[in-house]
Amino acid sequence: MKGIYVSQSVRQQWLLFDAAWHSSTPGQQISTVFHDLSQLRRADPVYDYVFVGPVFEQMSVKNHNPVPERKVLEAAVRQSPYECVALGGVTGQNIHELPAMGFAGAAVANTIWKSEDPVEVCIALLKEVEKVGRSVPVHRTINIERPLGNAALQAKHVR
16 A cells, blocks of 8 residues: 545545554655635645646536636646646646646546546547656556446646
């Protein structure tokens, strides 16, 4: 295991547990998700990176948080003490915009799993990631959180 994802529902309890976990598991990374840009201003040293979203409009998700205005989103990401990973609405057509917006990477789930051909979409997305990676080094990992459920393809830039 490379790390742990702390969901919104247990974030408060995690803060109490974090010091013990960090000392017993050196080198492990901790992440969470923020759907409210004001959360990016916090400086909890707990998280190695955070997922931020939605970044783009999501046709496949109903009743999600509204997509913030791009300038507001970019400013929040650039001023955040966290390494930010874009989540929500990321596709092969817009993934190239993320480095300029200040994102260190992208997490993709519904774009792949709710498509007619998930393998084809994943391959096309990886090709787009390679194009982005020509100007910025890219490290790819695939994290499966639940079998055939929420899968996250994370294209994370190495600084």
